[in-house]
Amino acid sequence: MVLFRRITFYLFFGIFGLGLAAVSLIWFWSLDSAPRHPTLAEADLPPLIPVRQFYADQSLEWAYAVSFDGRYAAYRATRLTKQVILIKDLETGEQKAKITDWNDYFWAPHSNQLRVKYDDRIWEVDPENPDRDNWVDVTPRGFQSGFRYALAPPTPDHRQVVLSYGRKERVADLYTVDQDGKNKELLIENEGQTLAWILDKDYAPVLRYDRPEENSKVTRFMVSDDDEWRHLMDVPINEEFYFIEIMTNREYGFAVSSRGRDKSAVVRVNLSDGNEEVILADPDGDLNWVVNFDPWDDQIDAAISTALGTKILPLSDRGKIFADLVAQYGDAVKIGGFTESVDGRFLSVDLSPDALGYEYVLMDLQNQTTTPLGRQNFRHKFKDHLAKTEVVQFPARDGLVLNGLLVRPRNAQGPVPMVIEVHGGPAAHVQWGYHHFRQFLANRGYAVLALNYRGSDGYGRAFQKAGFGEYGKKMQDDLVDAVNWAVDQKIADPDAIAINGGSYGGYASAMAMVRDPDIFKAAIIEHAMLDVEYQSQFPPYFWGLSLEKWYRYFGNPDDEGVREEMRARSPVNRVEDLKGPVLMVAGRRDRVVGFEQTERFIDAAEGLGKKVEALIFDDEGHGLNRWQSNVKHARRVEDFLAKHLGGRSGNWDWIEPVADFIED
Numbered sequence: 001m002v003l004f005r006r007i008t009f010y011l012f013f014g015i016f017g018l019g020l021a022a023v024s025l026i027w028f029w030s031l032d033s034a035p036r037h038p039t040l041a042e043a044d045l046p047p048l049i050p051v052r053q054f055y056a057d058q059s060l061e062w063a064y065a066v067s068f069d070g071r072y073a074a075y076r077a078t079r080l081t082k083q084v085i086l087i088k089d090l091e092t093g094e095q096k097a098k099i100t101d102w103n104d105y106f107w108a109p110h111s112n113q114l115r116v117k118y119d120d121r122i123w124e125v126d127p128e129n130p131d132r133d134n135w136v137d138v139t140p141r142g143f144q145s146g147f148r149y150a151l152a153p154p155t156p157d158h159r160q161v162v163l164s165y166g167r168k169e170r171v172a173d174l175y176t177v178d179q180d181g182k183n184k185e186l187l188i189e190n191e192g193q194t195l196a197w198i199l200d201k202d203y204a205p206v207l208r209y210d211r212p213e214e215n216s217k218v219t220r221f222m223v224s225d226d227d228e229w230r231h232l233m234d235v236p237i238n239e240e241f242y243f244i245e246i247m248t249n250r251e252y253g254f255a256v257s258s259r260g261r262d263k264s265a266v267v268r269v270n271l272s273d274g275n276e277e278v279i280l281a282d283p284d285g286d287l288n289w290v291v292n293f294d295p296w297d298d299q300i301d302a303a304i305s306t307a308l309g310t311k312i313l314p315l316s317d318r319g320k321i322f323a324d325l326v327a328q329y330g331d332a333v334k335i336g337g338f339t340e341s342v343d344g345r346f347l348s349v350d351l352s353p354d355a356l357g358y359e360y361v362l363m364d365l366q367n368q369t370t371t372p373l374g375r376q377n378f379r380h381k382f383k384d385h386l387a388k389t390e391v392v393q394f395p396a397r398d399g400l401v402l403n404g405l406l407v408r409p410r411n412a413q414g415p416v417p418m419v420i421e422v423h424g425g426p427a428a429h430v431q432w433g434y435h436h437f438r439q440f441l442a443n444r445g446y447a448v449l450a451l452n453y454r455g456s457d458g459y460g461r462a463f464q465k466a467g468f469g470e471y472g473k474k475m476q477d478d479l480v481d482a483v484n485w486a487v488d489q490k491i492a493d494p495d496a497i498a499i500n501g502g503s504y505g506g507y508a509s510a511m512a513m514v515r516d517p518d519i520f521k522a523a524i525i526e527h528a529m530l531d532v533e534y535q536s537q538f539p540p541y542f543w544g545l546s547l548e549k550w551y552r553y554f555g556n557p558d559d560e561g562v563r564e565e566m567r568a569r570s571p572v573n574r575v576e577d578l579k580g581p582v583l584m585v586a587g588r589r590d591r592v593v594g595f596e597q598t599e600r601f602i603d604a605a606e607g608l609g610k611k612v613e614a615l616i617f618d619d620e621g622h623g624l625n626r627w628q629s630n631v632k633h634a635r636r637v638e639d640f641l642a643k644h645l646g647g648r649s650g651n652w653d654w655i656e657p658v659a660d661f662i663e664d
Helices: 003-028 039-042 052-056 317-327 379-386 437-444 462-465 474-488 504-515 531-536 541-555 560-568 596-608 627-645 655-661
Strands: 061-066 070-080 082-089 094-101 104-107 114-116 121-126 147-151 160-169 171-177 185-188 194-199 206-211 217-225 229-237 241-248 252-258 265-270 276-280 302-305 311-314 333-340 345-353 359-365 369-375 389-395 399-405 416-422 448-453 491-504 522-527 582-588 612-617
Touching: 039 416, 052 333, 052 379, 052 627, 061 104, 061 359, 061 369, 070 104, 082 114, 082 379, 094 114, 104 147, 114 147, 171 206, 194 276, 206 241, 217 302, 265 474, 302 317, 311 448, 317 333, 317 345, 389 474, 399 437, 399 474, 416 504, 416 627, 437 448, 437 627, 448 474, 474 491, 474 504, 491 627, 504 522, 531 541, 531 560, 541 627, 582 627, 596 612, 612 627, 627 655
Parallel strands: 416 448, 416 491, 491 522, 522 582, 582 612
Antiparallel strands: 061 070, 070 082, 082 094, 104 114, 114 121, 147 160, 160 171, 171 185, 194 206, 206 217, 217 229, 241 252, 252 265, 265 276, 302 311, 333 345, 345 359, 359 369, 389 399, 399 448
16 A cells, blocks of 8 residues: 555656646747847837737638628638638627638629638528528539639629630630529630720620730730721730720720820720820829729729828719728728729728728718728737838939838837848739738837839839849849848848848849848748749749730740840859858749749758758648648748847747647
8 A cells, every 4th residue: 555655646746747847848938039139139129929819810800891782791700720701790790600611702792692612612601591501502504614703793683794714724705694603605705815805784895905916015905896896006015004994985994004104094095096184193103003883883983092101092972982981090091902892882991090900891982981890809909019110212222212111120229130021023012001921020129121122013114114124133232222221221230131022022032142142141032933944934824925024024035045144043043152041931832933943942052051941831832821831930930030130039839739730
C-alpha cells in the first residue's frame, strides 16, 4: 500500500510538473517580442494586436448584399472557423438561414431568392424556407463550363443573358435562358474578334468592341444600324475608352474616355460620327469609376475620383442623394464598394470612415435614408490603435511626380523601419482606404509606403506610358527614389528598409534585392513573376486577346532582341547578386505566373548559399484566400521583419496549431 501511494504521488506530481512546464513553455513562446529598433524601443506604441485578431476573427461579418426590395440581407460570416452565409430579415432582425455549402452568392434580380453557387451549380434559396432539400437548381442548362450571367434582366418577364466560352476557348458567345435556367437559345455568336457587346433593353445588339486581329493595337467599335454593323471608330489600346450606357434613341452614348486628352473623363459620344463632349473631368487623375444605378434611364448618376482620396462627383439627383448619404459618415470616407437592386433604389455599401475599418450600410435612395447593416468588429475593437493613412506626393529623380500612401506606426517619433509596398499589374494603382495588411505592419512598428510608380494607371496616359519598357529600370528607380524621399523626410531609417509585393510587385521586390542591395535590406517576394521571358512566352490563356497590353510594358517575345533584354532584367537570372535575406511566398496552384518561377529562384539561391526562406502553400494560387494561410503568412512575416528590421512580433499564437489542424 505504501509503495502504491508513493507511485501515485510521484505519478501525479510528474504529470502536474510536465503540464506546468508545458504551460510555462507556451506562455514563454507567446510573449510579445519588444522592438529592437531604437526609435520603436523609445516609443509608446499601441498594444500589439494578435495575429488571430487580424486573420482569425470568429466574429467576422462582411460582404453584405440586399434583396431587390430591401427586405433581406445576405452576408459572409465566420462561425467556428468556417465561412458561412447568413440571411437576416431586416424588418425583424431575425436570422433566417445559415448556409454552409457555398462558393458565391447574389440575389435574384426580381424576387427575394438568394442565388448560391456551389459545386458548379446555381441554386435559389428561399429565406423563409432555406433547408437544403428546398433549394431549386436554376443553373443555365447546356453549358459545360466557362459561363456567367452577363446582364441583369430589366423586368421579371425578361430572359437571362448568359456569356459562355464553351464553344471556343478565349472567344465568348451570348445566349439567353429562362430565369429558371432552362430553354437555352443562342443570342449572338462571336465571329472570333469581339471582346464585348452592349445590348438594348430588349437584348438587341447596339454596339460591340472588336479586336480586328490578334495582338492588334486598336479596339474597334462597331454600331448596329438596321441589322448591319457600321464602323464607328478605332481607339488605340493606349487610350482608355469604354461605354457605360447607350441612350434609348441610340443617338448618343455615355463613356469613359481619354481620347485626345491625358486623363480619362466622362463623355457623351455621338454614335453617328464618334465625336465626344466632356461631361465631367478631374485634373488630379482618371475618372474611371462611374456610378450608374439604372442602365436604361438615359443618364449616369455620378463618378468617383480616387486619385487623391475619395471624392464623389454627382451627375444626377440620385447621384447627389448618394453623395449626401455618404457624407453623413464623415469628411473622409472611402467607398469600398456596393451592390444595388436592379432598379437602383437600394444599395448595400461598404464605407470606411477615415480609412480605419468598415461600416456596412443599407441606403434607400428613394427615401434618402441609411440603415446600419453591420460593422467590422475589428474596427470597433481596435480603431484607437490603428494608424492614419496619408496621401503623399514627391518628385522622382527626373521630376515626374509620384503618388503614394503612407502609413506610420502610432506614437513613434523619428525615423522608423519602413516597408516599400509595390502593387501588381503593373497596370493598376493603390487607392486611399483601409488596408488590413498595412495596418498589421504598422502595428508591428513599420512605416509602409505604397507607391504608384510610373506605369501605374489612374493618373493619366502620360504617367502610365512613362513606364512602358521601363521594368527593371526607371520603374525600379522610382522605388529607390521613394526610399530616398522617406529618408530625407525623417520618416524612414535608411538602414532598415524592406520591400514587399505580389505578382509584378513580387518581380519588383526581387529585382530590388539584386539591383539595389545596398538600399533594400530584406524583401518579402510573393507570387512573383521572376522570369520575364518565360512569363511572356507562356502567358495564362485567360489573357486572351489582350496580350498587346502586356507587350506595352515588356515587349513582344517574338523578337530575339526583346527576349535578350527580358533575360537580362529577370531576377531569376541574377540570383548571384542577391545579398540580403528574402522570404519567398507562393502557391502551387498559381495559374497566373506559375509556382515554377519561385521554385527556380529558391533552388538557385540555395545553391549559391543565399539567405532565402520559403513559405509555400499547396492549396493556394495567385494570392492567399484561406484564413489558415493568412495566419501562417502573418506569423512568418512578423518574425522575418522583426529579425531583419527590428520591429516587434507577437511570437507564437495559439491559433497556429488550430490553423494547421482545421480544414475548410
